[in-house]
Each structure stands twice: as C-alpha cells, then as structure tokens.
Amino acid sequence: MRRLxxxxxxxxxxxxxxxxxxLLTMSFKTTNEILGAFTLWPRNFTLDQYxxxxxxxxxxxxxxxxxxxxxxxxxxxxxxxxxAAYAFSRYRFLGDKHLFFWxxxxxxxxxxxxxxxxxxxxSAIGLFDTHIAVALAHCLFNIPLxxxxxxxxxxxxxxxxDETAYIDGYSFPRFFVxxxxxxxxxxxxxxxxxCFMFSWVELLLAxxxxxxxxxxxxxxxxxxxxxxxxxxxxxxxxGALTIVPGAxxxxxxxxxxxxxxxxxxx
Amino acid sequence: MDKTWNNKAWFxxxxxxxxxxxxxxxxxxxxxxxxxxxxxxxxxxxxxGVKWFQQVVNSERFHAxxxxxxxxxxxxxAIEVPLGVAIALTMPRRGPWVSVCLVLxxxxxxxxxxxxxxxxxxxxxxxxxxxxxxxNGIGLDYNYTRQPEDAWFTLILMDVWHWTSLVVLLAxxxxxxxxxxxxxxxxxxxASRWAVFRYIQxxxxxxxxxxxxxxxxxxxxxxxxxxxxxTGGGPGNSTTLLSIDLVKVALGQFDxxxxxxxxxxxFLIVLLLSWIFYTLMMRNEERx
Numbered sequence: 001m002r003r004l005x006x007x008x009x010x011x012x013x014x015x016x017x018x019x020x021x022x023l024l025t026m027s028f029k030t031t032n033e034i035l036g037a038f039t040l041w042p043r044n045f046t047l048d049q050y051x052x053x054x055x056x057x058x059x060x061x062x063x064x065x066x067x068x069x070x071x072x073x074x075x076x077x078x079x080x081x082x083x084a085a086y087a088f089s090r091y092r093f094l095g096d097k098h099l100f101f102w103x104x105x106x107x108x109x110x111x112x113x114x115x116x117x118x119x120x121x122x123s124a125i126g127l128f129d130t131h132i133a134v135a136l137a138h139c140l141f142n143i144p145l146x147x148x149x150x151x152x153x154x155x156x157x158x159x160x161x162d163e164t165a166y167i168d169g170y171s172f173p174r175f176f177v178x179x180x181x182x183x184x185x186x187x188x189x190x191x192x193x194x195c196f197m198f199s200w201v202e203l204l205l206a207x208x209x210x211x212x213x214x215x216x217x218x219x220x221x222x223x224x225x226x227x228x229x230x231x232x233x234x235x236x237x238x239g240a241l242t243i244v245p246g247a248x249x250x251x252x253x254x255x256x257x258x259x260x261x262x263x264x265x266x
Numbered sequence: 267m268d269k270t271w272n273n274k275a276w277f278x279x280x281x282x283x284x285x286x287x288x289x290x291x292x293x294x295x296x297x298x299x300x301x302x303x304x305x306x307x308x309x310x311x312x313x314x315g316v317k318w319f320q321q322v323v324n325s326e327r328f329h330a331x332x333x334x335x336x337x338x339x340x341x342x343x344a345i346e347v348p349l350g351v352a353i354a355l356t357m358p359r360r361g362p363w364v365s366v367c368l369v370l371x372x373x374x375x376x377x378x379x380x381x382x383x384x385x386x387x388x389x390x391x392x393x394x395x396x397x398x399x400x401x402n403g404i405g406l407d408y409n410y411t412r413q414p415e416d417a418w419f420t421l422i423l424m425d426v427w428h429w430t431s432l433v434v435l436l437a438x439x440x441x442x443x444x445x446x447x448x449x450x451x452x453x454x455x456x457a458s459r460w461a462v463f464r465y466i467q468x469x470x471x472x473x474x475x476x477x478x479x480x481x482x483x484x485x486x487x488x489x490x491x492x493x494x495x496x497t498g499g500g501p502g503n504s505t506t507l508l509s510i511d512l513v514k515v516a517l518g519q520f521d522x523x524x525x526x527x528x529x530x531x532x533f534l535i536v537l538l539l540s541w542i543f544y545t546l547m548m549r550n551e552e553r554x
Contacts, residue, residue: 008356012349012434013370016427019389020373022396026388038399080285083278091275099279106290108536110488112509113529116516117293140289143282201378203491218378222495232388239381246376247369254368 020243026236034232049237059238062217065131066200067245069214072135074195077142078150078188085150086176090159103144111204114140119208133209134216138199145198146191153187154180193253200246217242300526318527328528330503331511332535338507339486342425346482347475349426350433354441355467357434368438371431383495386424390496410497414504417497421505424496425489429482436478440471480543487536508532 026034027049028042037043053059087093088100118137119128127133161183165175181188207219221238301318322328357367374382392398392409397420401408410416444466452462490509493499499506499514506514512532516525 005356006358009353009358009367012353012430013367016370016374016431018396019385019427022389023385034394038394040396076285080281084282087275087278090269091272092269093271093273093275093279096275099283103282103286105537106286108484108488108540109290109533110490110509110512110529110536112488112490112512112516113297113533114289114293115513116522116525117296118289120296121292136285137289139285143286147282197376201376203378203380218380221384222380235384236388239377239384242378242381243373243376247373250369250372250376254365254372 023236023240026233027240029233029236031231031233034236046233049233050241052234053238053241059217059220062215062220063241065210065214066206066216066218069131069134069138069206069216070196070199072131073138073142073199074192076135077139077146077195078192081143081146081150081191082181082188083176085147085154086180088147088151089154090162100147103147107141107144109140111141111202115204115208118205122209128209129211129213131214134206134214135199137205137209138202141202142195142198146195149191149194150184150187153184153190157183189253193249196249197246297526297529300522301530302523304523318523319531322524322527322531327511328531331506331508334504334506335487335508338421338425338489339483341422342429342486343479343482345422345426346430346433347479350430350478351437351471351475353430353434354437355463357438359442368435371434373431374428375431377428379491380495382424382428383492386420386427386492387496390420412501414501417501417505421493421496424492425486428492429485433475433478433482436474437471440474441467444470480540483543484536484540487539 025040025042028045028047029039030044030046030048033039033042033044088096122128122133122137127136157180161179162175165179170179203216203218206216207222210216210219217238221235302316304317358364377385389395390397390410392402398408398410407413408416410420448466449462452466457465488509489507490513493505493507494510494513497505499510509532512525512528515521515528
C-alpha cells in the first residue's frame with residue numbers, strides 16, 4: 001500500500017495534463033486536420049498559427065495589453081497594500097477589525113454584479129478602454145488579497161525588530177524600506193504572484209471595460225471566434241500562449257506559493 | 267502579539283481604503299439605485315420601491331438558478347476538498363520531485379478562465395475532442411451540448427480539473443509545517459496510518475483547510491466565465507448558474523431594475539453563507 005502511494009499524484013497530474021496536451025497538439029495542427037480527422041498527434045505539423053499570432057498586431061497587441069494592465073495592477077496593489085498590512089499587523093485602531101472584514105467582503109463580490117456599474121463608472125470618468133481602468137478595477141479583489149497575505153507574513157516578524165531600528169535612529173520610511181521590506185521579501189513575492197495571477201485570469205471585468213485600445217488577449221480570442229468562422233488551430237495556439245506568462249512566473253515563486261495562503265490569517 | 271493603540275495607523279490604510287471604496291461603494295450604490303427604479307430608456311427613471319425585489323424573490327427562474335448554483339457549489343466542494351487532501355498526503359515531501367509536482371499542479375490555476383472554458387469546450391466535443399471520443403468509444407452516449415446530465419458532468423469535471431490544485435497546494439503547505447519529530451513519536455507509539463492522519467495531520471491542516479473551503483466556496487459561487495464559455499448555460503437552461511442568469515438579464519435583456527435587485531440578493535446570499543461558514547469553522551477551531 002505504502003509503495004503504491006506515489007500513484008495518486010501521478011494519476012492526478014496526468015489528469016491535469018491531458019487537456020493541456022490536447023490544446024498543444026491542436027495548436028500545431030491545421031484547422032482542417034482538427035475538423036477533418038481525429039488524430040492524437042499532429043499529422044501535418046505546422047507553426048503557421050504561432051507565426052500568425054506573433055506577427056499580426058491584432059493578436060500580439062492583446063498580449064501586450066494584458067501584460068500592461070496586469071503589471072500596473074500588481075505594482076499598485078502591492079504598493080498600497082504594504083503600509084496597510086503593516087498597520088493591521090502592528091497597531092490597533094478605531095474600527096480595524098470591521099475594516100479588515102469589509103476588505104475581505106470585496107473578495108466575495110461576484111464580478112457579474114459589478115460589470116454594468118463598472119462600465120458606467122469608468123465611462124463617466126473618461127477612463128473607458130484604457131489599461132488604467134482595468135488595472136484599477138482589478139484592485140477590487142487584488143488589494144484585499146494582498147493585504148491579507150502580507151499581513152500574515154508581517155505578523156511573523158517580531159516587533160523587537162521595529163523597536164531596535166527606532167532606537168538606532170532610523171526614520172519610519174527608511175526603516176520600512178531598508179530593514180522591514182527585505183525581511184518580508186518572500187511575502188512580497190507571493191503577494192505579487194497572486195495579484196498577477198488573479199488579474200491575468202480574470203476576463204469579465206477586463207472585457208467589459210475595454211473595446212479596442214486596451215483589449216486583453218482573452219477577449220480577442222472570443223471576438224475572432226465569431227468574426228472569421230471557427231479558426232480552431234489559431235484559437236488553440238493563442239490559448240497555449242496565454243499559459244506561458246503564468247508558467248514563467250510560477251517557476252520563480254514555486255517554493256513560496258503555498259506558504260502565502262498558509263500564513264495569511266482568515 | 268500585543269498591538270499598540272494608534273489611530274494614526276488610519277493614514278497607512280487610507281490609500282487602500284480610497285482605491286477599494288472607489289471600486290466597491292460607487293458601483294454598489296449604482297446597483298442599489300437601479301434596484302428601486304423603473305426606466306423606459308432616455309435616462310428617465312421612476313421610483314418603484316421594493317417591487318423588483320419582490321419580483322425576483324418570487325420568481326421561479328431565480329429559484330431554479332439558485333438551486334443549480336447550490337448544487338454545483340456543494341458538489342465541487344464535496345469532490346475537491348477530500349481529493350485535494352488525499353493528493354497532498356501522497357505527494358513527496360522532499361527531493362527534486364516536489365518542485366515538478368508543485369509547478370505542474372499550479373498550471374491550471376494560471377490559465378485565463380475563458381481559455382479554461384475553451385479548452386474543455388473543445389476537449390469534450392464528441393466528434394473532435396479527446397474526452398468526447400474516449401467516452402463514446404467505451405460505449406457511453408455522451409454529448410454535452412445536447413444532454414443536460416453530460417453538461418453537468420463536464421462542468422464539474424472542468425471545475426475539479428481547474429481548482430483541486432488550490433486545495434492540494436494549501437493542504438500541502440499545512441502538512442509541511444509538521445515537524446518530523448511528530449511522526450517519529452507516532453511511530454514509537456505504534457500509531458496506525460489513520461491515527462496519524464486523524465490526530466497529527468488533520469489538526470495541523472485545519473487552518474489552511476478553512477481557507478481552502480472558504481475560497482473555493484466564494485469563488486465557485488461567483489463562477490461565470492468558464493461555464494459561460496463551456497455550455498453558455500445550456501442545453502436549455504440546465505447549467506444556467508446564478509451569475510450567468512444575472513448577466514443574461516442585465517446585459518442581454520437590459521432589464522436594469524430586476525438585474526440590480528438580483529445582484530443585491532445574490533451578493534447578500536454569498537455574504538451570508540460565507541459568514542456562516544466562517545463562524546462555524548472558527549468555533550470548531552476554538553473548541554479543539
């Protein structure tokens with residue numbers, strides 16, 4: 001029994017990989033082959049779909065748009081969450097617990113509820129179809145998450161560290177940047193990773209808030225599906241490419257991912 | 267850690283407060299505003315009071331969508347949590363395979379949600395999809411675009427594929443915080459595999475599992491993109507979950523009033539259920 005226990009994770013990972021494998025093989029097949037015959041392996045191996053995506057601005061701009069708003073959102077979320085998480089982990093203040101719970105409730109708000117009002121709000125302030133709009137909108141669920149994760153990491157740092165630094169004559173900003181932030185570097189990495197991830201995978205709000213100039217890649221995929229018939233090979237290639245940034249990011253933080261949530265307080 | 271009372275800490279929270287409030291309170295007020303009014307276009311609105319709320323609460327359509335939503339959420343919780351814990355228990359605890367496992371398992375979490383829907387949409391097609399071909403090949407009559415049961419099966423399988431890894435990662439983090447000495451002590455005492463799980467591993471995982479259940483509950487209750495790409499709520503209305511129904515009403519029919527009332531009820535249900543979960547599990551934790 002003990003000897004066979006490696007089987008469970010292996011089977012599970014196979015289950016995870018099969019749909020991804022199917023996507024990858026489709027991206028190397030021509031659309032005719034996908035529709036015409038059932039093959040486990042591409043018979044006419046082609047890179048045309050990838051070439052099309054990487055050379056046609058309609059396609060590759062989608063990736064650039066997504067990366068721009070995801071980056072803005074990640075930087076913004078972590079930057080404002082850092083002092084807030086510090087306040088929650090070190091001080092008690094009027095209404096702190098209510099505030100913390102209220103922040104978390106925003107993580108619970110279904111995006112479908114906010115789609116229409118967001119559209120009107122961002123149109124009204126003239127930010128519709130800009131990267132900033134999506135980056136700001138994603139703050140709704142990313143800031144609470146970042147505060148939550150960072151607070152967990154910060155509570156793990158003993159308070160004596162702060163006090164010693166003040167005695168040594170550090171001002172607060174200098175202490176925070178020079179001493180405190182390096183101490184919770186892995187926490188910042190994890191928070192940034194989760195912000196990146198949730199902003200990258202979210203589509204409903206991103207699609208609602210953009211039309212042309214800032215349209216995310218995932219939305220371009222749905223549009224192309226209806227515009228030029230059903231270009232399955234092209235869609236598969238575009239889908240396969242959307243996995244790449246996430247895979248790169250996860251490689252760098254693989255040892256800290258799980259820790260992020262484990263340390264956060266509920 | 268004992269914290270000092272300091273109201274100036276408010277200044278450090280202020281940027282967060284402004285940004286989140288801008289995104290949360292203004293749209294929420296807009297929704298509340300619509301929910302009590304009637305419009306015939308041209309930006310002319312009439313006050314309607316609680317009419318829309320009564321209409322939504324009494325509508326069969328809403329009840330059906332809510333029932334489907336609850337069925338979906340509790341089914342995936344019942345599958346993903348035990349499965350995730352089981353996988354985490356059998357994963358290697360050290361060595362080169364740990365990184366491989368973690369990276370591969372986290373992969374589905376990083377795929378944009380509509381791509382997840384698109385992958386499964388094609389993967390499960392009975393004529394050109396691998397899953398559909400295999401299921402039909404072993405003699406099942408499988409077609410998720412026509413038969414409601416098959417649509418449900420595909421939907422749940424997709425969600426298990428997409429999100430079980432989150433439970434695995436969290437449970438694994440909880441497990442790796444157990445010192446080796448615990449296991450050695452259990453071995454000396456001659457504890458059975460089950461006893462080790464029940465009295466050492468499970469208590470250590472309680473905290474992370476609370477987080478996992480809460481996150482999975484909230485996220486599955488809000489799920490929109492994946493099912494809307496996979497089945498679009500069909501065949502018929504058989505997989506129309508709450509948020510899909512909401513978007514159909516709000517953006518499809520442009521019935522702002524009823525859609526807004528439905529949004530608010532929907533949000534309140536999520537809040538209420540999350541709060542119940544949260545208190546129940548916290549109470550459990552305090553008792554043990």
